[in-house]
Amino acid sequence: MAAAKGGFTTICCMPNTNPVVDNEILVEYIKMKAEREAVVNVLPIGSITKGQKGEELSNIGLMAQAGICAISEDGKSVENAGLLKKAMKYASMFNLPVFSHCEDMSLVGGGVMNAGEMAQRIGMKGISADSEEVIVARDIILARSTGVKLHICHISTEGSVQLIREAKLRGEKVTAEVCPHHFSLTDEAVEGYDANTKMNPPLRAKKDVESIKKALKDNIIEIIATDHAPHHIDEKNCEYDKAAFGIVGLETALALGITHLVEEDIISPLELIEKMSTNPAKLLGIDKGSLEVGKVADITIVDPNEEYLIDANSFVSKSKNTPFNGHKVKGKVKYTIVAGKIVVDNGELMD
Template identity: 55%
Template sequence: MNILIKNGYVIDPKSNLEGYYDILIKDGMIWKVSKNLATENVHYITANRVIDASGKYVMPGFIDLHVHLREPGYEYKEDILSGSRAAAAGGFTTICAMPNTNPPMDCEEIIKAVIDKAKDAFVNVLPVGAITLGQEGKEISDIPALVKAGAIAISEDGKSVMNSDLYAVALKQAARLGIPVFAHCEDKALSKDGVINEGDKAKKLGLPGISNSVEDIIVARDIILAKETGAKLHLCHCSTEGSTYMLKIAKELGINVTGETCPHYFTLSDSDIPGDDSNYKMNPPLRSRKDVEAIKNALKNDILDIIATDHAPHSEEEKSRPMKNAPFGIVGLETAFSVTWTELVTTGIISCRQLVEKMSVNPAKILGIEKGCIGEGLTADVVIVDPETEYVIDKNKFLSKGKNTPFHGKKVKGRVLYTIVSGYIKYELN
């Protein structure tokens, strides 16, 4: 399929391209990028589809390092097909599937099964292998076999490997294999049965709290171990002021560590929780306003490298329970761009270029994949957005099976219009 995108404002930090360009996509690849293709004797290329992107932004497809597709085992919450469809609707062209499935992605057979199922997905799906067998924290998985089968990284997401000696061995193996380690930082002994952030709101609602130290202690440990082992450490869903401070110091010391946060952590605080509403329950929890400002500053100053979603769908029945009994997690694939554009770009906290870096360029770099760029000769993974469109988020219109979001009814600006994956239009706003 040949697609001609005309008159769009292209933002491509990796190739240092910004301005009005035409893009010709041929046979799944970026064939030509030019100021005006009509004058460059390419008329012999017949486009099956012409997209007039006047007034629109054209960017490399977004890449999400942190997605829970729930398959195998929890397909009633989400599956690879439905999750990838939601990803395409959100402008994502590549997503990383986290390993806390049932059974966990702790062996090559499951990794291969996910990859095989993902052949029919709407976007590129890259599986992340579990660090320990059964994610029980007792015995390391066969990490080389996971990587050979196609795992792009390893993680114990949903929990931390609390045995530091065991974890250090895994980090050393990851370093030798050249893959990143995605770290969920949670001291389980401290978090106990916590539900929301430890603070005034927890007291008001009579709910057990989760302190900042639950995250900060493991962030510190993991950074120290990364320094000693030489592993490429990526800190997932950073939510505290302390984690951003330690990440800054680690980078200044030359430690190979990066960090991500999610839209809910720079948009909402625990004071925004309206009551015992499980759509506001996630792990780590929504923190204080001081933490929210620290997260924003870390994004502005490029201390935090990535904006991910931690897309965690659950059934309506599960999320209708009281907070004490409901599972952690919210969906995010279909709201991430609009919330980020509204909260960070239109307010001047980060530039549009930084958004592309944090949602496309930097994730590709961490994964070591040739994406995150609209360069000639590269695979055509492209998103076209309208920066001016305003709309109200409606969970009932989500393509994900999960409707669990705190952003239902929120008015946002900026909308995904087209998502192109390997040269094919996988999403188009009707």
């Protein structure tokens, strides 16, 4: 429902749930639940290893038959490069893309925010940019040797942008995505120790945000995704170190894109649509993301000029963990139509 309110007609759900989605039965269960309760299309993603333990491969083939759209170890990286390489080879047999969350835990070392001047000012343990970049580099190399379709999830650093830019110049099959918070906020937002600013990857420095915007402009980053991660207030109104990583994003993504990218002349409105609709559909190999006669009527109608303050209380998402409460934005979803059925009518969710 949060997705519909935010103007999304199809969402992909990551497998790092409890239990981990690592076999076809859970995939069937998600599809069944979605059919009964969801107002938008749900495409499950399967895990790479059983229980995301990094030890043995999940039932990738059976999950492919059950209808997963990709495999991913989201929330962490497959630590063992040999195992990941095998998974990539195996997945390419089913033409499944691999979605990589890039994070080397040995370099994270208990950090909770971006390593840099801000962390130093407020006395917090930092997550260095290299902890993300070494895995981006590793996964690009492994994708090259296995020929799998690699998609790098939620990149956050200047170095990751460079690595992907270079890979693309070499003509490699790699796509990249960024989350709205990584082009809208910097690590300055962490200053008051509000755990709603705690996410993984963390909010980065100004230079990273700038390089991400440039990469969006150059189409080095062709996809904007939310990394939607709902958490209960008790997991956030506590010690910053203890608080859960992650923020909700579905209901703020489009407005943040319009406010921070289109209004700032980084990309055109059409390019924003491509990055939030056409390109993701292309990556997943589904026949969506275009407005043509004969296609499924999944349509979102937006008023790009409506200005308002984000109010977490008005979210239909059960969780309100966002750092954007009170943030002034432009652009509001007016209508969301899924397969010809209006699910959001004049900004309000239909019963």
